[in-house]
Amino acid sequence: MERSEAPTHTPLSVALTRSLMSGRRVGFCLSAKKRRRVNLDAFADFCAGHGVEVVEIDLAQPLAPQGPFDVIVHKLSDVIVEAEHDSQSQQLLANFQSFMSAHPSTVLLDPLPAMTQLLDRFASYRIMSKLHKSLRDWRVCSPPYLEIHSDLSSVQHAVTTRGLSFPLICKTRVAHGSLSHEMSLIFSAGSLADVHAPCVLQSFVNHGAVLHKVFVVGDRHFCVERPSLKNFPSGPCDRKTIFFNSHQVSKPESSSDLTALDEQMPGLPPPSSEAVAALVRELRVQLGMALFGVDIIINIHTHTLTVIDINIFPGYEGVPQFFPALLSHIESVLDEQATQTTGAAATPGL
Ligand SMILES: Nc1ncnc2c1ncn2[C@@H]1O[C@H](COP(=O)(O)OP(=O)(O)O)[C@@H](O)[C@H]1O
Numbered sequence: 001m002e003r004s005e006a007p008t009h010t011p012l013s014v015a016l017t018r019s020l021m022s023g024r025r026v027g028f029c030l031s032a033k034k035r036r037r038v039n040l041d042a043f044a045d046f047c048a049g050h051g052v053e054v055v056e057i058d059l060a061q062p063l064a065p066q067g068p069f070d071v072i073v074h075k076l077s078d079v080i081v082e083a084e085h086d087s088q089s090q091q092l093l094a095n096f097q098s099f100m101s102a103h104p105s106t107v108l109l110d111p112l113p114a115m116t117q118l119l120d121r122f123a124s125y126r127i128m129s130k131l132h133k134s135l136r137d138w139r140v141c142s143p144p145y146l147e148i149h150s151d152l153s154s155v156q157h158a159v160t161t162r163g164l165s166f167p168l169i170c171k172t173r174v175a176h177g178s179l180s181h182e183m184s185l186i187f188s189a190g191s192l193a194d195v196h197a198p199c200v201l202q203s204f205v206n207h208g209a210v211l212h213k214v215f216v217v218g219d220r221h222f223c224v225e226r227p228s229l230k231n232f233p234s235g236p237c238d239r240k241t242i243f244f245n246s247h248q249v250s251k252p253e254s255s256s257d258l259t260a261l262d263e264q265m266p267g268l269p270p271p272s273s274e275a276v277a278a279l280v281r282e283l284r285v286q287l288g289m290a291l292f293g294v295d296i297i298i299n300i301h302t303h304t305l306t307v308i309d310i311n312i313f314p315g316y317e318g319v320p321q322f323f324p325a326l327l328s329h330i331e332s333v334l335d336e337q338a339t340q341t342t343g344a345a346a347t348p349g350l
């Protein structure tokens with residue numbers, strides 16, 4: 001994205017906004033692993049060429065001297081989860097929150113409460129399960145599921161009355177950290193004893209072993225195909241529970257017995273781009289977030305676009321346009337802020 005010179009007839013307000021754009025500082029608050037994954041150094045170089053300074057925030061140091069920041073991009077979900085059992089992380093989070101309260105003009109991408117809800121699959125599936133209503137025209141749905149809190153005694157009854165069907169996929173309630181990717185496939189009521197609460201039990205949907213990952217950056221989104229779990233015969237059977245880690249299944253390089261289809265099947269149509277765009281628009285509003293991912297599968301029988309996962313600030317692997325898209329989103333946030341500031345300055349008392 002090249003910034004063009006302001007032509008001589010540019011209105012004063014636009015020229016003022018542009019001049020305010022230079023010298024903007026964007027803080028990044030990411031773990032070392034995430035910094036490497038998104039290649040933050042290369043992004044910083046890219047931004048420098050467009051007049052935006054990228055600063056790596058060190059959470060362990062006082063924040064005020066590291067500022068000021070116009071925008072902070074972060075994945076503090078790591079720290080939020082650790083803060084549940086670790087006092088040092090609690091302190092880091094508290095420092096960060098008090099810095100944000102003292103600097104209300106700094107825009108946080110994305111807001112902490114919005115992110116926090118996605119750390120809990122009970123909360124994220126409540127959001128996903130409402131999509132079929134708001135997106136009725138697009139035939140978007142999420143598989144039927146059950147929240148398993150602690151009591152397993154009524155699960156068998158609930159599975160049948162709540163419209164779930166075997167096989168079931170079992171996912172931990174916590175949606176963050178390495179343990180959250182440990183899952184199981186349960187093939188009959190007799191195997192429900194393999195379930196460890198708290199977790200979500202969800203109907204398994206045959207989808208031809210193709211996962212569509214949608215990566216959202218503000219008002220742009222990108223779709224990437226990944227391997228996924230193979231089809232299984234519908235209905236209960238006496239197969240033993242399969243325990244697996246989802247990273248074996250749906251990473252770009254994943255290849256396992258679980259992703260190799262047992263039968264030949266014609267390719268499925270990709271998800272409709274209009275339906276995906278409508279889904280992304282709806283989720284942006286529902287979540288109040290700009291940097292997230294959605295995992296979609298296509299039901300092989302009904303071709304229904306089925307939402308199975310929402311991810312906080314994903315890796316954007318396979319999205320070469322990520323840098324320009326992120327910079328453009330940051331610039332639009334800054335533009336909006338500058339317009340508000342100059343608007344307020346130009347119209348005092350209004
Ligand atoms: N309801 C489902 N039906 C069929 N396959 C599913 C379903 N839910 C998840 N999967 C498969 O399991 C993988 C991991 O599930 P997901 O909910 O995306 O968890 P994670 O947080 O590990 O990404 C998916 O990429 C997909 O291959």
Ligand SMILES: [Mg+2]
Pocket residue numbers: 295309
């Ligand atoms: Mg996923």
